[in-house]
Amino acid sequence: MLLLASVVLMTVDHRYHHLETVRAVLATALSPLQTLVDLPFELGDWAGETFASRQRLLEENAELHAWRLQQQAGLQRQAALEEENARLRRLLGASQRVPEEVLVAELVAVDVDPYRHQVVVNKGLMHGVHLEQPLLAAEGVMGQILHLGAFTSTAILITDPSHALPVQINRTGMRTVARGSGTANRLLLPHVPNDADIRVGDLLVTSGLGGRFPRGYPVGEVAVVERDPGRPFATVIATPSAQLDRSFEVLLVQTRDEPPAASDPAVGDPAVGEPAAGDPAVPEPAPATGAAPAAAGGAR
Amino acid sequence: MTLVRQHGGGAILLTLALALLLAIVPLPEWARAVRPEWVLLVLIYWCLAVPTRVGVGVSWLAGLSVDVLTGSLLGEHGFGYALVAFLVVKTHQRLRVYPEWQQAVVVLLLLLLHQLTCLWVLGITGRAPDDLLLYLLPSVAGMLLWPLLFPLLRGYRRRFAIT
Numbered sequence: 001m002l003l004l005a006s007v008v009l010m011t012v013d014h015r016y017h018h019l020e021t022v023r024a025v026l027a028t029a030l031s032p033l034q035t036l037v038d039l040p041f042e043l044g045d046w047a048g049e050t051f052a053s054r055q056r057l058l059e060e061n062a063e064l065h066a067w068r069l070q071q072q073a074g075l076q077r078q079a080a081l082e083e084e085n086a087r088l089r090r091l092l093g094a095s096q097r098v099p100e101e102v103l104v105a106e107l108v109a110v111d112v113d114p115y116r117h118q119v120v121v122n123k124g125l126m127h128g129v130h131l132e133q134p135l136l137a138a139e140g141v142m143g144q145i146l147h148l149g150a151f152t153s154t155a156i157l158i159t160d161p162s163h164a165l166p167v168q169i170n171r172t173g174m175r176t177v178a179r180g181s182g183t184a185n186r187l188l189l190p191h192v193p194n195d196a197d198i199r200v201g202d203l204l205v206t207s208g209l210g211g212r213f214p215r216g217y218p219v220g221e222v223a224v225v226e227r228d229p230g231r232p233f234a235t236v237i238a239t240p241s242a243q244l245d246r247s248f249e250v251l252l253v254q255t256r257d258e259p260p261a262a263s264d265p266a267v268g269d270p271a272v273g274e275p276a277a278g279d280p281a282v283p284e285p286a287p288a289t290g291a292a293p294a295a296a297g298g299a300r
Numbered sequence: 301m302t303l304v305r306q307h308g309g310g311a312i313l314l315t316l317a318l319a320l321l322l323a324i325v326p327l328p329e330w331a332r333a334v335r336p337e338w339v340l341l342v343l344i345y346w347c348l349a350v351p352t353r354v355g356v357g358v359s360w361l362a363g364l365s366v367d368v369l370t371g372s373l374l375g376e377h378g379f380g381y382a383l384v385a386f387l388v389v390k391t392h393q394r395l396r397v398y399p400e401w402q403q404a405v406v407v408l409l410l411l412l413l414h415q416l417t418c419l420w421v422l423g424i425t426g427r428a429p430d431d432l433l434l435y436l437l438p439s440v441a442g443m444l445l446w447p448l449l450f451p452l453l454r455g456y457r458r459r460f461a462i463t
């Protein structure tokens with residue numbers, strides 16, 4: 001009986017989303033265990049911070065100050081650019097980009113199934129997290145929320161074999177899909193044609209298609225391009241920008257508009273990134289009519 | 301649940317909670333591959349010692365808890381745990397009189413059975429592990445742990461007079 005129930009449960013869980021509430025209730029009931037496991041690590045961090053030498057703290061402070069100054073200098077230009085972008089978009093009659101808000105979260109130090117690429121985050125329903133919410137690290141996209149609890153939630157990483165992410169090559173604007181490979185620090189781009197203009201070192205950014213991830217966040221860098229004329233597609237491997245196995249503090253992007261897809265109908269403006277002279281854009285079904293070039297990160 | 305009304309139900313739950321903790325405690329990369337199925341080991345013991353109180357149902361619920369905590373498909377561990385619990389409860393009188401090493405071998409088979417069911421699920425959902433032998437290591441680790449775990453839990457059971 002229970003075995004049959006298990007099979008039904010697994011099937012339903014795999015195919016549909018009806019069981020999310022059951023999972024959420026169980027996860028909430030079990031979250032004290034996660035907290036308990038995480039506690040020694042939190043304590044270690046706390047002790048490390050409390051008993052750190054004054055010298056080190058001062059150094060760190062100075063370093064952060066310098067870094068902040070640099071960032072601010074960059075941001076000044078960004079503000080002007082964003083303003084200009086919004087004005088041009090208004091002139092063009094294109095849809096406005098919604099500014100996104102972020103929620104800072106931390107990973108909970110618990111291990112999950114080693115055959116799944118998942119992490120546990122210390123924010124849940126109570127903090128306004130919702131399903132399929134994008135998860136970012138400082139350097140790039142990490143994944144999205146898969147299961148919710150009241151106080152913690154589980155996120156799937158972009159390297160999980162069941163995860164696919166619509167991306168765009170920043171240099172040419174070519175759209176494709178990045179799939180998880182199942183090994184850490186490796187993404188596969190399975191549908192790149194052999195004659196596509198793609199090189200090692202190209203930056204991949206989210207394309208915003210699919211409506212889950214906001215546009216323009218860095219995803220990874222192309223590491224391997226192998227063209228085999230005998231096959232329809234080239235073998236392209238990318239390494240994620242975010243250090244998926246090392247990042248500790250993460251950001252949950254909150255798109256104000258739900259669903260986010262409605263706010264960004266990316267149809268018709270595939271040209272993102274500077275049209276570099278000398279390398280014509282790859283022939284695409286939609287002509288590159290060139291909406292306002294929004295560099296990577298312009299959506300922030 | 302009749303479990304709570306009888307004497308010592310809390311003590312049983314405590315061991316299960318501890319096993320759940322051990323199941324998600326972060327380990328270094330090399331140790332993750334050999335992390336034994338703590339929850340299942342504890343469940344096997346209780347099914348063996350008090351089959352009237354801890355049986356298929358409790359095991360199934362414990363399996364679901366593991367599924368939620370480790371992010372696997374809901375029911376993936378529940379299936380294997382329920383199956384193993386059923387076998388143990390069915391044969392507990394025979395298993396109890398086995399010498400310790402023979403018990404350990406049976407435990408190995410039970411753990412392997414559970415891993416096999418998990419392997420099916422992993423295979424069907426398209427994430428079969430690359431190295432099958434490496435995948436089966438936790439069962440071996442569980443078998444090696446059994447001669448230590450069994451006296452420990454038996455002492456615990458006698459201390460709290462759980463029958």
